[in-house]
Amino acid sequence: xxxxxxRGRWSGVPLxxxxxxxxxxxxDAGIELLGGAGxxxxxxxxVCRRAGLTERxxxxxxxxxDEFVRAAYDAVCNTAMSTLVSAxxxxxxxxxxxxxxxxxxxxxxxxLLAPEVEPVLTRSGAEWMxxxxxxxxxxxxxxxxPVVGHMAATSLIGGLTALFTAYLDNRLAASRExxxxxxxxxxxxxxxxx
Numbered sequence: 342x343x344x345x346x347x348r349g350r351w352s353g354v355p356l357x358x359x360x361x362x363x364x365x366x367x368x369d370a371g372i373e374l375l376g377g378a379g380x381x382x383x384x385x386x387x388v389c390r391r392a393g394l395t396e397r398x399x400x401x402x403x404x405x406x407d408e409f410v411r412a413a414y415d416a417v418c419n420t421a422m423s424t425l426v427s428a429x430x431x432x433x434x435x436x437x438x439x440x441x442x443x444x445x446x447x448x449x450x451x452x453l454l455a456p457e458v459e460p461v462l463t464r465s466g467a468e469w470m471x472x473x474x475x476x477x478x479x480x481x482x483x484x485x486x487p488v489v490g491h492m493a494a495t496s497l498i499g500g501l502t503a504l505f506t507a508y509l510d511n512r513l514a515a516s517r518e519x520x521x522x523x524x525x526x527x528x529x530x531x532x533x534x535x
Contacts, residue, residue, distance in 0.1 A: 364402040366392045371413035375455050376447035383410060383459075407461045414462050417451045418469045425476055431528040434480070435521050442505060443517075449509045453502065474498050493531050500527060 442449035
């Protein structure tokens with residue numbers, strides 16, 4: 342038994358909650374590895390080592406590496422979605438998204454960069470995109486034509502994704518305030534012309 346798996350680790354945790362806790366620990370480890378600065382270094386062994394769990398516990402929750410990678414990506418997407426859903430104004434949405442994706446660059450790299458280098462996420466990214474577009478379309482309440490609203494939301498998501506990716510990748514020399522102001526003004530100008 343490794344030190345990370347000593348009896349004390351699970352003391353006081355009801356048996357039925359242990360599997361859920363181990364799954365969360367594995368997901369957290371996977372997010373760290375998937376969003377690492379050097380790119381994804383995600384193997385089952387590396388995840389287990391990072392989480393301090395054996396492969397037995399990995400396979401208790403996941404059928405294989407691909408299912409696990411999708412689960413880690415989905416966890417970041419769900420966090421991003423809930424962050425954006427609760428925002429009231431475009432500025433608040435951008436500020437919250439910056440805090441989530443830039444202040445925690447690991448999560449930002451998982452959401453924005455991992456689908457480019459992790460083949461299993463190509464489909465997952467495409468599956469999540471309509472949800473982000475629909476959310477933005479619902480927020481663009483001044484656009485009454487649903488077709489125009491969908492086109493506006495789609496173009497904004499594409500543009501904002503490119504901006505956030507470049508900012509996260511240090512390809513933009515903008516300060517944080519300049520970046521936020523530009524994103525907000527991009528959203529507001531799209532709404533104004535519609």
